[in-house]
Structures are given as C-alpha cells and as structure tokens.
Amino acid sequence: MEKLTMSEIQKESLKVLLKIDEICEKEGLVYYLAYGTLIGAVRHHGYIPWDDDVDIWMPRKDYEAFKKYFLEHEEELKPFKYCCRENTKNYEYYIPRISNMDFAYHTTKKGKKPFDIGVFVDIYPLDGEGNDxxxxxxxxxxxxxxxxxxxxxxxxxxxxxxxxxxxxxxxxxxxxxxxxxxxxxxxxxxxxxxxxxSKDTDTYIGCPAWTEEFTQYRREWFGKPVKIEFAGHMLNAPEHYHELLTTEYGDYMQLPPEEQRVSTHDYYITRRKK
Structure with missing residues (x-):
C-alpha cells in the first residue's frame, strides 16, 4: 500500500473540513479553526507547511447538535464518518474525528492498538471551565x-x-x-x-475532555466567528484569535527553528482498495 504524501493528506483533510463547514452553514452551527490549523490560517493562509492536521473547536451546544445531525445522516454522508469511542473499536480519545473512510489510518506508535478511521479532522468541544x-x-x-x-x-x-x-x-x-x-x-x-x-455562564472555557495541561481561555475571545482564509476558502476563526493564540503559543507569528519544521505524526495514511 502506498502512503499518502503530506500534500495529499492536506488536500484530503481539507475536503473533510469543507464538508463540516457545509453542514454547519446549513444547520446554523458554530465552529472555529483551532490550534495549529488556526496558526496556519493566520500566518500562512492555509496549512502550516510541515503539518497536515486539521483541528476545530465547537461550543458544546453546537457540538451536540452536529453529532446528532451526523449520526442521523450517516448513510448519505458516506464516505465521511463520525468516529468516536462508541463506534470505533480501540479508539482512545474522548474527542471525535470526522473521517473520510476511503482512506485508512495506520498508527506507528508503540503500544497503541490499531483503530479503523481515515483521513480526519479533530473536533474539540468547548466547555465552561469556571471563573478561576x-x-x-x-x-x-x-x-x-x-x-x-x-x-x-x-x-x-x-x-x-x-x-x-x-x-x-x-x-x-x-x-x-x-x-x-x-x-x-x-x-x-x-x-x-x-x-x-461546566456552566454556560463560566468566565473561562476550554476543552478539558482532551488536553492534559489545564488551559483556560476567556469566553469572549471566541465570540462571533470571523472569516479567515484557509487554503483558498473563507472559514471560521474566533473573534479574538490573537488573544487565544498568544495565550496558547506566545509569539505565534515567529517561525520555529528550521530543524523543528518537521512533521511529528505517529501514523501514516493509505488509500483503501475499492
């Protein structure tokens, strides 16, 4: 089986992201580009050149509505699939991945059991994290x-x-x-x-169900989504993305040293046989 190149994964991951964007636009749901994907949009107007991950945030209410929609329309949305602990054997994470199942994911991490997903986008639900x-x-x-x-x-x-x-x-x-x-x-x-x-009135929000490092963001930093260019498409970013990225990464516009501009993935992707 031939492994997909980084540029091929970027191309296919973008298709997954655009399907999510299409559903959210249709259903009136909120999402935001997140983490390295958001840095890529702000700094490179697309992917970070040495990365092919796509991450998005969704407020809890929108996340639950999106999940319900996706599972109710599972057949018509194929080859896209909502992959999670409930429906994917050995899937480790609380957060779901929307996967294009025309492709296959292969873990290379020692001690990890394989699980059946494809090219994917990670969805991070946002929950209240108190007032202090x-x-x-x-x-x-x-x-x-x-x-x-x-x-x-x-x-x-x-x-x-x-x-x-x-x-x-x-x-x-x-x-x-x-x-x-x-x-x-x-x-x-x-x-x-x-x-x-977790309360809707909490001053701080974040994705406590994912990370192992406690990080709080001010609720108002997310606000009403603003459009930002990503790989030739106008997609959603948090209203105050500068404050978010600075809290998470510091000077996010500064490129890392050249020797660090490499992929750190512990998996590879192949195309499934028809």
Whole structure:
C-alpha cells in the first residue's frame, strides 16, 4: 500500500473540513479553526507547511447538535464518518474525528492498538471551565477518567496498573459487566462531570475532555466567528484569535527553528482498495 504524501493528506483533510463547514452553514452551527490549523490560517493562509492536521473547536451546544445531525445522516454522508469511542473499536480519545473512510489510518506508535478511521479532522468541544483556577480540580477528575481508559486499551500488565492506579480492579469489573459497551461508559463518566461542573455562564472555557495541561481561555475571545482564509476558502476563526493564540503559543507569528519544521505524526495514511 502506498502512503499518502503530506500534500495529499492536506488536500484530503481539507475536503473533510469543507464538508463540516457545509453542514454547519446549513444547520446554523458554530465552529472555529483551532490550534495549529488556526496558526496556519493566520500566518500562512492555509496549512502550516510541515503539518497536515486539521483541528476545530465547537461550543458544546453546537457540538451536540452536529453529532446528532451526523449520526442521523450517516448513510448519505458516506464516505465521511463520525468516529468516536462508541463506534470505533480501540479508539482512545474522548474527542471525535470526522473521517473520510476511503482512506485508512495506520498508527506507528508503540503500544497503541490499531483503530479503523481515515483521513480526519479533530473536533474539540468547548466547555465552561469556571471563573478561576480552582476549576483545575474538576479538570483532574476528567484526566483521571481518560487516563484509566488509555491504560485499559494499552494492554499493560496488572502489576504495572496496580502500582500506578488503584482503580484497576474497578476496570476489570466494568469490562466484564459492560462488555463492548465499555467505551460508552467512559464517555458517560466524562459527560457527567462536565454536566455537573461546566456552566454556560463560566468566565473561562476550554476543552478539558482532551488536553492534559489545564488551559483556560476567556469566553469572549471566541465570540462571533470571523472569516479567515484557509487554503483558498473563507472559514471560521474566533473573534479574538490573537488573544487565544498568544495565550496558547506566545509569539505565534515567529517561525520555529528550521530543524523543528518537521512533521511529528505517529501514523501514516493509505488509500483503501475499492
């Protein structure tokens, strides 16, 4: 199987992003370019030249509506698929990936079990993160849930787990009790924490269900989406993207040293046989 080049992945990932944009425009849903994709739009008017990831943020309400729409229109949206813990065996992450299943994803990371997705776009749901740094205690609850599931998937020995995590017996019982529904249980745990502690009126928001580093953004930085050029298309960016990017990256307009301008992916993509 021939691996796709970076430029080929960029081209195909853009198609996934444009499908998401089309659905959001049609359904009146909000999304924003995020992380390196947003840097690419601001600094390069497209992809960062040595990167092919596409990341977007969605406010929780829009994210839930988007998920519902995608799953209800699953057949007509093929080859695009909403990939998540619930429907993709060994998929590790809380956040979903919208994948073009005409392609196949192959992990190269040691200890990772393969999961069946394609060329993808990551969607990061935005949730309230309180009014001060004390919300970090809630964030740590979510980290613990996600780490437990990662360890469960990793196939580590029980002796290692007992040393690092006292909850291993609970996960054994859950595996027996829940069977293949175990991934739904994990997501429900995260959702229950967010439902209890995350408020629409919180001063700060972020994506606590993803990262392992607690970062808070001011809610007003997102605001009403503004259009920004990305690879020849006008797509959505946060209203105050400068403040967001500065908080996350510092001087984001400064290129990294040349030796760091390389892809750090732990996977490759191939085209599926018809």
């Amino acid at each position: 740094r004390s919300w970090e205690s809630v964030f740590n609850k979510i980290i613990s849930i996600n780490r437990n599931y990662s360890m469960y998937l990793s196939g580590k020995s029980s002796s290692q787990w007992y040393k690092t995590l006292g909850k291993f017996p609970k996960h054994v019982m859950l595996k027996v009790k829940k069977g293949k529904d175990y991934p739904q249980h994990v997501n429900q745990e995260v959702d229950a924490v967010l439902k209890q502690y």
